[in-house]
Amino acid sequence: MSAIRVLAVARRIAQGFRRDERTLGLIFVVPIVVTALLGWVIRDQKDLMVQVVMVNEAGAPGQRIVDALTAATVGAPDGIEVIATAETADAARAALRDSNGDIAVILPSSLIDDTLAGRRPHLLVITPGTDPAQDGAALGALQGLMVTVAGQLGAASGGVAVIPVIDRETVFLSADADTLDVLAPVFLAYFGYFFVFMLTGISFLRERVGGTLERLLATPVSRAEIVLGYSLGFGFFATIQVIVLTLFILAGLDVPSIGPLPAFTIGLDVQSAGSPLIAFLIAVLLSLGSVNLGIFLSTFARTELQIIQFIPLVIVPQGLLGGIFWPVDRLPDVLQVVAHALPMTYAVDALKAVMLRGADLADATVRLDIFVLAGIAALFVVLAGATIKREVA
């Protein structure tokens, strides 16, 4: 073992870094930028505002509770506010389905009888069911509010506060849906986008540095033909990838125990309320944008390592801001603007709408998301074409 040779190798690496500003940036600047972004998202996130829809089926006593809850939440001092009352539970469900409220509380007609009989009354609480974490937070806020109001009502009537039993129901998915059911649409969008970007970026970089792109440009092929050919070629594989990923997410093929092998399930078997075909269309549109983003960004890389260096700048922010972990409308205002410039935001929004809420192309939001995704894909096609430098089109 020669210390001189070991140090020579170490010195060679340091000398290489000295002339590779981008790698130095990756090591020192990018982690700070990404961590700062994460801190910004978490610390400056807007507080959860729970909007409650009340349904009173318990007559005048029930109305006293509704009035007390409404009065206690005017201006949402604790992040929860009664925003409306509905005539029936179905009307409340419809309100949640249309995103006009986060949680519905139904005071049943049995409320008074149960109370008089000394039983704990039952309340029906309905949540959208599309985000277990958000539903849980809304339920927690509601329980806190009810404890406060029950105390007030009990004190006013000289009685003892009664904390009701809460029965749960969800509008979308089932009440036992787990985090995986909610994250499945995100997997479809995010992983497809990520892998297609890497594949295309590295492949096109090879065209550029290997001389084959220049060789192509010495033939009558046009830049548009190259970009569309690439979109078609990689789009084909991206499509297959999306099909495989969609099937894996939705399928739940139970394989029985064979010999010493225990039983297992192939696929995630997640709940999907909507059309897999529309989900597939959305994921393919996102991937097409990713193909051309890869071509575009390959212009700014000289090595495959530099393509990988784009991940923290291109892929990670989409994960933080695209509505995957935190709803876009709770991000700080500035980051909401950024989020609305990212294709991931529209893909996640549309995929959640389709797979969790069962929306289809009749849904204006889904149509808008698809339209924007197609527009972004077209923009990336143009940008990709513009980066193929040639003296003739």
Add this chain to the structure above:
Amino acid sequence: MTAPAPAVQAVGLHKTFGSVQAVDGIDLTLAAGRIYGLLGPNGSGKTTFIRMLAGLARPTAGTARVLGTLVPNRSLLARIGYMPQAEAVYPELSVQENLAFFARLEGRTDRAAVDLVLDLVDLADRRETPAMHLSGGMRRRLSLACALIHEPAVLLLDEPTVGVDPALRAQFWAHFRRLAAGGTTILVASHVMDEADRCDELVFVRSGRVLARGTATEIRQRAGTADLEAAFLHHAGLDAEGRPLAGPLR
């Protein structure tokens, strides 16, 4: 009777990259059906000159016409064959797949064209081999085959015989001669002088300028030297050791 139109005509051609003058006022006319050797050291502007003719770089000043058409012009590219210095082939594709790909881009779909160039570059028995498994010399041959696949009227070859064994090199030149006899104009860029005698005419370039032009014999005679390397040094104003003839050494 009017003289036939030149295959290539460059007038006051300049190309600069930042502060670097890669091509510095080249005036050159190449007749159809002849083989020209563009000779000069690395960095003399040969590749930049060829890239401008191939439509890959726009002149900073001056004009160039190929087959009477001002370059760059995309439709003209179907009549130009270009072999770059780099082995610009797809390593994961087989020999035949590489050729078929470039043939399709050039609008040729007949298999006979592929077979013809495969025989020419002596790769017929390697047609199914991925390019990544070929030797460096074989990849150069494949690259040349890709440039020939569409039978271009003007062939621009940048260092075509580097790494090619002497026997095959002789076959290449025999084929170039046949192509020229059929009317193809061939411009071969090289930094070595040993193939110059095979060209009909030579163009010596240095620092982006034409130093001398003529047949190998004419150039030697004008320089009063026995070999082309010495003639090049003479035309470049250098002595036998590469030092400037006038003025003291610096």
